[in-house]
Amino acid sequence: MQETKGLLDKIKHHDRLDITVNENCKIKIPDDILEKLLRPHKLAHYCFIFLDEGTETYKVDLQDITITDSQLIFGLPNQVFLNPPKSSHSLNYKAAFDENVLALLPNSFPFLLDPLNTNTITFGPDAKERVKSVFSNLFQLLHAAGKQKNTEIILAHLNTLLTEFNSAYFGQSNQDNLPNPKLAKYIAFKLAVETQLTEQNDVHSIAGQLAMTTSSLYGIVKEFSGVSPKEWMTNRLMLEAKRKLQFSTLSVKELAYELGFNDPDYFSRLFKKSTGKSVSAFLADHHD
Incomplete structure (x- = not known):
């Protein structure tokens, strides 16, 4: 890398x-x-x-x-x-x-x-x-x-x-050139997750920051991404984990802590559930 x-x-x-x-x-x-x-x-x-x-x-x-x-x-x-x-x-x-x-x-x-x-x-x-x-x-x-x-x-x-x-x-996606209110909220959700990626915020706290209820946030994120807010946040963290695994030689424990997880074992289980591979198997498949 x-x-x-x-x-x-x-x-x-x-x-x-x-x-x-x-x-x-x-x-x-x-x-x-x-x-x-x-x-x-x-x-x-x-x-x-x-x-x-x-x-x-x-x-x-x-x-x-x-x-x-x-x-x-x-x-x-x-x-x-x-x-x-x-x-x-x-x-x-x-x-x-x-x-x-x-x-x-x-x-x-x-x-x-x-x-x-x-x-x-x-x-x-x-x-x-x-x-x-x-x-x-x-x-x-x-x-x-x-x-x-x-x-x-x-x-x-x-x-x-x-x-x-x-x-x-x-x-190209039949959206207005300027974001409609729902799309603007979805963009705000993505930005909030990005800027606080490793803080392990839950959906309720993110919704509160956006002055939304959890149900309205769920509906908007589901509409634009096809997954729930929790799934979206998890997928974004796992994407960051995959990026870091390609770029560095962090151990599983170091990677888990760097991404804000207090329990490396939980991170390992979540990574395998999300990607279908263990961290070691992922590294073997994508080693430079």
Whole structure:
């Protein structure tokens, strides 16, 4: 498992912004960085790959995800990501940036919390052309000869690009571009779990933080995820456990304590129930 903290700084395409944009791999990536990107790595930034033509299969948190023409795949900080081998048959645009760049943008983008549990976005013909155009403009701005463009121009284009992503993300699932009240509550639930992941909060306490009853929270989480709030919280903890097992050499006891469990044996039973494998069997199957 490769760590990518600090990697973006080595390949960024702007002197003041940690951002990189590539068009059909025109900008060569240093061999040592490419080696990391072609192995499973834990993301420390946001990454986006838009496929104009072709078919490519990526792996996100152990799941194979195939995209084709007019589709985009994205990876979020802390996800375990694996790029496919370089293909000469695909035409794509790639972008990556960190939290500091995101914080400079005027809009918020709920899709980055992945409320619909999908790392892919599909664009219609018109949206595809707009996305390609903005990607191309960003690429030209970042790689034009001479003095780089003002950061405000770069950020304005990036804001437009993410607005297109956000609209298509919700539009492909027949949701409004801006979250409806239920979806907003579901996003708030996910964010609350993320920010308190290892505190072992129960459903009642999370519902109280969101000014909801447990039954109304149950209905919303079930509607958008297909599972109960308790199951969702457990699944999220087990996902974090699987990420850490790929990335580190923690013992079961150390891993349990790091995730907020006081009883390592209970954690082991929960992990096996959730994944169908013991911790040792999981490690054997996914050892680098």
